[in-house]
Amino acid sequence: EPEVTQTPSHQVTQMGQEVILRCVPISNHLYFYWYRQILGQKVEFLVSFYNNEISEKSEIFDDQFSVERPDGSNFTLKIRSTKLEDSAMYFCASIQDASSTGELFFGEGSRLTVL
Amino acid sequence: GESVGLHLPTLSVQEGDNSIINCAYSNSASDYFIWYKQESGKGPQFIIDIRSNMDKRQGQRVTVLLNKTVKHLSLQIAATQPGDSAVYFCAETWDNYGQNFVFGPGTRLSVLP
Numbered sequence: 305e306p307e308v309t310q311t312p313s314h315q316v317t318q319m320g321q322e323v324i325l326r327c328v329p330i331s332n333h334l335y336f337y338w339y340r341q342i343l344g345q346k347v348e349f350l351v352s353f354y355n356n357e358i359s360e361k362s363e364i365f366d367d368q369f370s371v372e373r374p375d376g377s378n379f380t381l382k383i384r385s386t387k388l389e390d391s392a393m394y395f396c397a398s399i400q401d402a403s404s405t406g407e408l409f410f411g412e413g414s415r416l417t418v419l
Numbered sequence: 420g421e422s423v424g425l426h427l428p429t430l431s432v433q434e435g436d437n438s439i440i441n442c443a444y445s446n447s448a449s450d451y452f453i454w455y456k457q458e459s460g461k462g463p464q465f466i467i468d469i470r471s472n473m474d475k476r477q478g479q480r481v482t483v484l485l486n487k488t489v490k491h492l493s494l495q496i497a498a499t500q501p502g503d504s505a506v507y508f509c510a511e512t513w514d515n516y517g518q519n520f521v522f523g524p525g526t527r528l529s530v531l532p
Contacts, residue, residue, distance in 0.1 A: 339522075346508070346523065347510075348522070352519055362519070407468065410462035410464070413461070
């Protein structure tokens with residue numbers, strides 16, 4: 305069964321450092337997403353990406369965040385200067401197209417710990 | 420793995436019983452809803468979806484009911500099994516293009532032997 309893969313599974317970093325989280329969406333999917341989940345809280349939308357540009361972003365996704373699709377397979381989330389409150393699970397998701405059933409396929413997540 | 424939702428409401432059911440998990444959604448304009456299952460340390464997993472032009476949809480052992488009048492969604496799991504133990508989230512969206520779903524806070528289902 306096709307799946308969304310994410311690396312690293314866990315990253316520990318110092319406050320102020322840059323972090324890049326990587327995702328390989330399902331190969332024939334066209335829409336890509338990043339969500340985050342702070343421990344004990346609900347899953348929150350960060351950003352959606354289609355046709356090599358951001359289509360939607362939330363208030364959380366400020367100037368410290370950026371996304372990129374550097375090649376045909378990877379989709380990355382960069383946090384430029386991490387803060388303590390960026391500690392969370394970050395989930396990548398993809399969907400085939402907007403007219404499909406809407407089923408988002410999630411990766412297993414990358415746990416970011418900022419010290 | 421990481422524990423998700425340490426302070427979530429918990430529903431405990433006996434193995435073999437039926438489970439009903441409820442969700443109140445926020446936006447009356449939402450037209451598409453999904454139930455997700457999240458096991459500890461894993462990403463959300465799609466269970467079943469429903470569009471706003473329906474009030475009931477059935478899958479394998481699961482049924483979703485939608486009451487638009489009171490903005491309420493429920494997930495019924497028949498003959499609950501130990502493998503059903505997880506956190507269950509409802510998600511809503513009103514934006515077909517961005518697909519930026521809004522997730523509910525989740526309910527932890529604990530299946531007792």
